Amino acid sequence: MSLKLHVFPPSPRAFKVLFAAHQLDVDYELVPVNFANGGTKTPGFTALNPNQRMPVLEHDDFSLWESNAIVQYLASLKPESGYLPADLNGRMQAIKWQFWESSHWDPACAIYMFENVVKKLFSLGEPNPAELERGRQLFARLGPVLDGQLGRTACLAGPRMTVADLSVAPSLSSAELAQMPIADYPNLQRWLAEMQALPAWGQARALQRPAA
Ligand SMILES: N[C@@H](CCC(=O)N[C@@H](CS)C(=O)NCC(=O)O)C(=O)O
Structure with missing residues (x-):
C-alpha cells in the first residue's frame, strides 16, 4: 500500500x-x-x-x-x-472553516484536552484552573459561531458534507472526556450526533480508543 x-x-x-x-x-x-x-x-x-x-x-x-x-x-x-467542492465559492466556504479550525477552534478545544485528558493520562498533575478559564472564554466566543452556522445549514459549509465537517468535528471526538461545554449548543449537538452516527466516525473511534 x-x-x-x-x-x-x-x-x-x-x-x-x-x-x-x-x-x-x-x-x-x-x-x-x-x-x-x-x-x-x-x-x-x-x-x-x-x-x-x-x-x-x-x-x-x-x-x-x-x-x-x-x-x-x-x-x-x-x-x-x-468534499472539496469544484466551484470556487463552495470550495472557499469549506476551506474557510479549515482555517478557522486551525486558528481558533483547535487551540480552544486543545486546552480542554490537555487539562482534562492528557494531564491525567501522563500523570502531569491537576488541571490548571486559569487555563480552563481561558478555554471557557475562548469556547464561549467560538461555540455560538459554530452553533449559529449549523442552525442555518445542515453541514458546516452548506447542505452537504465537505472537508469543513471532516476538519472541525474531530476536535469534539473526546468532548465528553475533556468536559467541553457543548450542552448549550443544540445545533452543534445535532450535527455532532450526525457525525458520530457515520460508520467512518466509528472506525476512527475504534482506532482512537481500541479498548473503549
Ligand atoms: N497544526 C498541526 C498540529 C499537530 C500537533 O500539534 N501534533 C501534536 C500532537 S496532537 C504532536 O505531534 N506533538 C508532538 C510534540 O509536540 O512533540 C496539525 O493540525 O497537524
Missing part, C-alpha cells in the same frame, strides 16, 4: 485524518507514532516533518504535514465525493 498515515491514534488531530480517510474511502496504512516516547523526534520522522509533530501523510515519494492539508489531499484523491 503506498499511502501511509503516521498517527498517534488517541489524538484528535490523528482522529481527523483517520475519519477523513474512512469517510472518503481512501486505502491507507496506519503507521503508529507515539510522541510520548519520542517517536516524532527520530531523524526519520523529522525528515518527514521538521516540526516533529504528527499527523503526517506519505504517498509514494510525496509527504505532507498539517492535518487540514492532509484532509484536503485525501479529498482531492476522491474528486467525485464533492
